[in-house]
Amino acid sequence: MAQTLKILMILHMPWHRDLGGSRVQLELADEFRAMGHEVQKFDYNDAFPEENSSFLQRLTRPSFASKAKAFVQANAHRFDIIDAHQGNLPFSKQELGIKGLLVARSVGLYAFYEEFAKQEKIKWPPKRKKTLIGNWLRSWLSRKEISDCLPSLQNCDVINVPNQDEQAYVRDVLGMGEKCFVFPFGLSPKRQQAFAQAVQPAAVRLASKQVVFIGTWGARKGARDFAEIMMRTKAKVPDARFLFLGTAFSSEAIFADLDMPACDWIEIVPRFAGEELPKLLSKATVGAFPSYIEGFGFAVLEKLACGLPTVAYNVPGPREMLHHFDDDLMVTAGDSEQFSNQIIKLLTLDEVSYSQLSQQCIEVARIFSWSQIAKDTLDVYRKFLGV
Incomplete structure (x- = not known):
């Protein structure tokens, strides 16, 4: 009988099925549990439980990555696999205290979205001053998160991407193809x-x-x-x-x-x-x-x-x-x-x-079945774990 795996899902957004970014890990977690594995999560709401924080609080509070780091350092020993969104854990496994497998997951590779953001400013420059200020603040808030993405890919054991284009970028531009695998999204x-x-x-x-x-x-x-x-x-x-x-x-x-x-x-x-x-x-x-x-x-x-x-x-x-x-x-x-x-x-x-x-x-x-995608994903994770 295959070993029961203990998996931690980390994501910088609420654990909610109607959000595309979190839905991926949530539905995979359903499949992993159906296969007999244990899954826990650490999400945005776990990091920032105060629901009605002010804009000033959002500007000055610690980053999600720092909250995730503290949680992992305290709990890494409990898990075989830690599956985190790109940028959520831009630290070495040694610093985090991880003995198992560390996965960096893309639901849309940061570099591709950054490139579109640059093209958007050229093609559709904002006209209103209010929009300009809002865009600048959003850009300022996301800058640190974006800067965390590359080190999170460098420090992980496996990079999980949803399409062939992202795999080609990770292989040809970042030089990390040997640990990058394509797992599409699916439906139950x-x-x-x-x-x-x-x-x-x-x-x-x-x-x-x-x-x-x-x-x-x-x-x-x-x-x-x-x-x-x-x-x-x-x-x-x-x-x-x-x-x-x-x-x-x-x-x-x-x-x-x-x-x-x-x-x-x-x-x-x-x-x-x-x-x-x-x-x-x-x-x-x-x-x-x-x-x-x-x-x-x-x-x-x-x-x-x-x-x-x-x-x-x-x-x-x-x-x-x-x-x-x-x-x-x-x-x-x-x-x-x-x-x-x-x-x-x-x-x-x-x-x-x-x-x-x-x-x-x-x-x-x-063709895009969560049950098959979950099996394929764990096959790769087990290979890297050696179990």
């Missing part, structure tokens, strides 16, 4: 089934003409491109409708950002519970995800699991899933015209072609 069988049961007949979905986006509203997710995408799509498919889910901003804020008046063909749902998503997607026709950079892209995976052909920019993360399709569902990042043309093509498919493509979406989504 229960979640896969919930999406599959929500699939509507092709005739219903094609009649709906609804394009759906899931994600927080922001430039990285394609917010600056959507006005053109929608206008180009409406010009060729006048009855097309758009649904924005999980924007975290109100309808008023998003219409203002789009510089468009409120209209009945755009629906905005700022927040929703995870279990509501299959129903929300059930009558949609096409997925749209013009994100410029992702670790993986739950928004793409879940739309595929619901049988929704999804158009995305050809960037790290989404391409891990969309390269499985013969028809090109990926377009050049920033090419709103090409993106719109692909959406129009999907909205105007015949029922047979749409039904076949929808079924292929479901089959591709099934």
